[in-house]
Amino acid sequence: MSTVSGATVFAEKALLADGWAENVAVSIGPDGRIASVERDAQPIGERVGILLPAPVNLHSHAFQRAMAGMSERRGSESRDSFWTWRQIMFRFLDALTPEDVEAIAAFVQMEMLEAGYAAVGEFHYLHHQPGGAPYANLAEMSDRIMAAASDTGIGLTHLPVHYQFGGCDGRPLAAGQIRFGNDFDRFQKLHELASEALKSLPDDAVIGVAPHSLRAVDADSLKKA
Incomplete structure (x- = not known):
């Protein structure tokens, strides 16, 4: 999966720093880095089933x-x-x-x-x-x-x-x-x-x-x- 700056990725399940979470929206800032992570979000942007940190x-x-x-x-x-x-x-x-x-x-x-x-x-x-x-x-x-x-x-x-x-x-x-x-x-x-x-x-x-x-x-x- 590839994303561009300003995009949002919605994941049904995502592995965050404190464990698994559901309905997570990850917003990408202008610099290409993660700008925000929202739990219990409404579906928006590019949708995936599972989102993991890059290895x-x-x-x-x-x-x-x-x-x-x-x-x-x-x-x-x-x-x-x-x-x-x-x-x-x-x-x-x-x-x-x-x-x-x-x-x-x-x-x-x-x-x-x-x-x-x-x-x-x-x-x-x-x-x-x-x-x-x-x-x-x-x-x-x-x-x-x-x-x-x-x-x-x-x-x-x-x-x-x-x-x-x-x-x-x-x-x-x-x-x-x-x-x-x-x-x-x-x-x-x-x-x-x-x-x-x-x-x-x-x-x-x-x-x-x-x-x-x-x-x-x-x-x-x-x-x-």
């Missing part, structure tokens, strides 16, 4: 939308396994530019909105250039995710991922992981820059932090995070 996509890696279909079938190697997709993902990542990431993020956010989602939690770990060198703006890739959200209007919880090691034994990052990697101090700086960039989005946009796992982050960094 949130709690876990997204936006760039993976563009590799959909590349790893859903068995490859040519006899030892092909579930984890083969990971190698395909690493090769795919090596080709992505900041412009690509912004375009892909905007596309998948648009698809989320069309499907009824109002917001997304974006677990973002593609930070650097191919080869691992940082961009001149350390938070360049985070800025691209935020630029996409600004264009699409989706609610954003941006979650930069701290990714330091290639395994539980503290081994260096492998070639496919090198674009993810930061030590704690550089990750902290990246997070600060991303937090500044987030201020360009509406007030409901927030930023968090997402240590990848004990496989990729040591215990000391987890305590600091």
